[in-house]
Amino acid sequence: METYTIVIAVVAAVIGFAVALGLKGILGSKKLKDAAAEAEKMVKAAQNEADGLIKEAGIEAKDILFRMKSEFESEAKETRSELKKLERRLIQKEENIDRKTDLFEQREKEIARKEQSLSDRDKSVSSKEEKYNALLEEQKAQLERISTLTAEQAKELLIRAMENEARYEGAKLIKRIENEAKEDADKKAKKIIATAIQRYSGDFIAERTVSVVQLPGDEMKGRIIGREGRNIRAIEAATGIDLIIDDTPEAVILSGFNPVRREVARLALIKLISDGRIHPARIEDVVKKVGQEVDTVIKEAGEQAAFDLGVHGIHAELIKYLGRLKYRTSYAQNVLQHSVEVGALCGMMASELGLKEKLARRMGLLHDIGKAIDHEVEGPHAVIGSKLAKKFGESAAVVHAIGAHHEDVPPSTVYALLVQAADGLSGARPGARKELLENYIRRIEDLEGIANGFNGVANTYAIQAGREIRVIVESDKVSDEESVLLSRDIAKKIEESLTFPGQIKVTVIRETRAVEYANK
Template identity: 70%
Template sequence: MEYTVLFFSLLISTASGFGLAYWLTQKKLESRIEEVEKEQMALIDDARKKAGNLIKEAQLEAKSRLLEMKGAFDAETDQARAELKTEERRVLNQSERLDKRKEQFEILEVELKRTEKKIQQQLKSLDEKESDYNKLLSDARKELEKVASLTSEEAKDILLKSMENEARHDGAKLVKRISSEAMEKADKEAKKIISTAIQRYAGDFIAERTVSVVQLPGDEMKGRIIGREGRNIRALEAATGIDLIIDDTPEAVILSGFNPVRREVARIALTRLISDGRIHPARIEDVVQRVTDEVDVTIKEAGEQAAFDLGVHGINSELIRVIGKLKFRTSYAQNVLQHSVEVAFLAGIMAAELGLNVKLAKRMGLLHDIGKAVDHEVDGPHALIGAKLAKKHGESNEVINAIAAHHEDQMPATVYDFLVQAADALSGARPGARKETLENYIKRLEELEGLANSFDGVSNTYAIQAGREIRVVVESKKISDTDAVLLSRDIASKIEENLTFPGQIKVVVIRETRAVEYTNK
């Protein structure tokens, strides 16, 4: 019994200990849960504060961006308004010029009608004079037979010689007068059209030459370009197709090659290799390939830009690339692409003055020298080479003929051909556009003077104003005033047939009579 009571008392004490321990554990858990909840609340409050700060910062940044975008939009709007106003003024000015041009054409039409009427009256007067002249001849023939007792054949010979001399004299006078009137009027109209074209063409001319010398930072760089046993320079020449000349010239490498595009690729590639410093065959091939791709893109962009600036559309893409190649081609130190654009503008302006198709004239001017892009690869005159290229890529017969005829390798067929010739002469012959070697210059002047000296009765010939004018001094005993008029025309015709020259050459024939007497005492 006692053991049973003791067992139960131990059991009750053990249960009480477990219950107390459980209660204490529960209390600790509840306290820990409260602490965790407080920490969570603190973290949530902190996160809310940070989120609020981020939202405020985002709102401030959005407002700032909005203000910047509004400022940029206002600036673009103001610029667009200014451009619209400028365009509006330009259109108004153009409209006024067109109105003035219309008035000038009306005045010119009235003058032409008056001139036509005057010419008809002169023709009528000439017919009357011819009738009187025939009557006088008949009377003179009868008088000669009566007074001189000449036979009809003898009288006829005398009359024919007299008539020939008189007709030659009168013909020379008539030719001189008609030529003077026609030249004066034609010269005035031509100068008016050409001066208008030159004044209205506002494009800049850039004399861009192909660079054939690359500057080095120092002479020690020459050794790195040559490389061990010459492997670097051989790799460069093989990749570009251009000869590199490394001589005693300090801090310079000379590039030699007939192809201007390859020479430009070699120049850019060598410049990049020098600036980079890593020069070895693998690097050379990589740089040359990248530069070649860049130059190809540049060529295409140059052709597209030229066509876009002129408003010439529908040109074959391959022909556009040929036009772009002209950027790296020069003629007498004149960049051929810039020259072609200038010729196109001038031809278009003159076509507008004459009421012709402006876009067609510009197209002819832009394409007239495309043969120069490949004339180092194909034999023949560049005009005919360009005509074949244009035909191959689908250009019209008018454009093809204008290209072929701009240096008279083919006879001009339309007024556009003469417009392109005139625009080409204007662009190439104006002061500062081109340069000429001393030998060629002297040779051209000698040929000009020799041609004039070949005529009978010429004593001296002087080429002046850089060959733009030639003064011919004749012997007064052999050449009369009437003969001088005919001689000037003959010399001008022979110059046109035998010499090639830009623009025009003025031929002046000078005849003088000197009377000399001596006094004696």
């Protein structure tokens, strides 16, 4: 307010000075008086105006001061509220810290108490251990005096007894685990195989490759041989097959490792005999035409096999190799028919297991593809077939299943095991294969001889055409648990010693008979 007063006074002085200067030049006293009066009025008006301004400034200053005071009090109130909240939080934290401190102290006391208890127990255990060791030493000394055995001898006897007991318990455990596993696995496996067999019905007797050509008469042998043997040499040179003409009446035998060439030679010879014109030029012409016909038949046979199984996308060369299996036999079983059968069985079992049916059929169809060229390349047909399949773009799973179906490669997929099972099933079913009587008898004798070579075996009988061997043991020498181990040992010995298709079941039979006679 004092500032406003000074300002107003200055303004009034300036106005008065200006008025005085303005009136200085006025002449005459009247005019001077009038001017002075006018100036006085102006000063009073200025004074009044200044007083009004001073009052307004004072009122405005009071308003500003009031607002500043109100804002200060509001901020102070908020600050006090925040401080109270912080104070309450600090008090809560302090209480939590106090509680945690109490808990830590309790835990420390509990840990200290447990440590003391463990220490006391350790001391007690140590003292008891010393006492027991002393007793054991005393008992050992007494046992040595009583049994006249040294500690090493007694230890050896004890170890031997424990080993026998462990073997006995192990055999019991193996038997129990096998029974539990077989109870479920056998049911499912039998169901899958039975379903597959019911859904597929193959020929009971398989086709055989004919290697003998019947002649209309023995005079035809001379015409086949020709002058100085030129006809027979021309046939052998054109076909790569040896012709054996002996005392067999009205027949010529064809000999050769390549079944396709043997078939070409057979068909060409039949045509030459029916035509009657047999000479080197005619022989070459007929063999060439028959070779083309056989190639067509081979291709059609491979395509038909793939079509029958619904397998598509096989390389054209693989189709040809597949068709060549039409002229290949294994134990008198046609290999192409066998491959189709294995493919069908694989697909059926895969569908039962929820696997890819088409992939399984493809593996089964191609599993014996190596037999089409195994007489030309060294090595097992499974390995040859896997390399052939890989060469013509088959997937790694198919290549592995082909190579593993005879354990030449360890099987690592379910599909490979399916191919093994289907292959054994196709070859082992009655009527599928033909075996020479001598080989059959020798295999039966070898089976029975292997089983008879084990201790405790009384009698051995090979049944079901050598698919099962039943071993009767002496009950006083072999226990029930040991019979489990014996069956396993016999099966392992058979696998190591013999070569056979499919599988051989080993059954160990143990029985105890008590016989008594009543006399009177």
